[in-house]
Amino acid sequence: MSIKLKDGITWVGKIDWELRKFHGESLSTHRGSSYNAFLVEDEKTVLVDTVWGPYAKEFIEDLKKTVDLKKIDYIIAQHGETDHSGSLSELLRYIPGTPVYCTANAVKSLKGQYHEDWNFQVVKTGDRLNIGSKEFVFIEAPMLHWPDSLLSYLTGDEILFSNDAFGQHYATAQMFNDLADQSEMLAEAKKYYANILAPFNKLVEKKIQEVLALNLPLKMICPDHGVIWRQNPAQIIEQYLLWARDYQENQITVLYDTMWNGTRRMAETIAEGIKEADPAVTVKLYHVGKEDINDIVTEVFSSKGIVVGSPTVNNRVLFSLAGLIDELGRMNLKNKRAAAFGAYGWSGEAVKLLNGMLTEVGFAIVNDGLRVAWNPDEEQLDSCRQFGRDFAADFTK
Ligand SMILES: Cc1cc2nc3c(=O)[nH]c(=O)nc-3n(C[C@H](O)[C@H](O)[C@H](O)COP(=O)(O)O)c2cc1C
Ligand SMILES: [Fe+2]
Ligand SMILES: [Fe+2]
Incomplete structure (x- = not known):
């Protein structure tokens, strides 16, 4: 399955309807999850992240229906955790040598897990990758929630690819924040924050302030799990700021x-x-x-x-x-x-x-x-x- 988000931007991930436990048996996912990956087509063709290893073959078969794999110029690996990097080995067998853009820490986490010497291209905050009429701007996000985490902003389309941040373990055919069941979506977003990101509250707040200070126009936030935030995407950023500040309700x-x-x-x-x-x-x-x-x-x-x-x-x-x-x-x-x-x-x-x-x-x-x-x-x-x-x-x- 693939879903066109807009001209040149296609969701090529996997909805995992069956998933009931994540991180081994340690995190319950009552409503499943999705591993969102994205294909960005301009003069260059870029794949942002992949899906969990058990779905690698399915992912590649589906991806082939959307794009000739040989046309993929760059891969961006925003995070080494296996729910996003788990199909890289399989994919790179088809397109060996394709540059893999990631943080220095991701080189360590990817090598440490897959023991392969891919064509790593290390990026730091502020680095840009030109793909024709637009470019990716990278922002390192260490400990949100691994040392290797990276955010990628796409100019022109004004999309923030946020990896695990702003995500939910939530399988929904609705795909977009304006179409999804609001209470389920927000409940899963809160559970995700409380169980995965809360330990890094201080860093979440700092990173969000850093990104806001860049004054980047924002039309869409594409996390790697759950819905795409296309209607008022700032709402989830504001919600994260509340959660990050020692949150409590009555x-x-x-x-x-x-x-x-x-x-x-x-x-x-x-x-x-x-x-x-x-x-x-x-x-x-x-x-x-x-x-x-x-x-x-x-x-x-x-x-x-x-x-x-x-x-x-x-x-x-x-x-x-x-x-x-x-x-x-x-x-x-x-x-x-x-x-x-x-x-x-x-x-x-x-x-x-x-x-x-x-x-x-x-x-x-x-x-x-x-x-x-x-x-x-x-x-x-x-x-x-x-x-x-x-x-x-x-x-x-
Ligand atoms: C296997 C077992 C071990 C217990 N060990 C202690 C103990 O070390 N010290 C103590 O004060 N009471 C001990 N008790 C007594 C319980 O704390 C007591 O029955 C209490 O009322 C049980 O509360 P509950 O009804 O909420 O289970 C033990 C009870 C059981 C069944
Ligand atoms: Fe992760
Ligand atoms: Fe993840």
């Missing part, structure tokens, strides 16, 4: 796991207390052991505070909570409050441990937490409700 999320429901009853009652104290706040509740961890990360990313509960199990917390907090540490979230709770039988270390673990990954712990021996009775549930009220009320003080 949301408190209660996260817990439980073996015999004591901690669950605490969680539900704490949530009631939160809602009582602040009817306007969005309260969400998740059993961490049952819920998709990447969806929880997205909810925490959207929250101003989290309340986290675990029973004590062999002097420790349940592994689902330990896993979640470890993952939250990887996301480097700032400006968020937390409190801990949990049921216990005899030694009851979980709450204190949760406090320590949450502090270590950057959450501001607002109190000592709440423990209940065995299953909570009415009086103890009242203290849970009060615990929730206090947590919510603290924000309005």
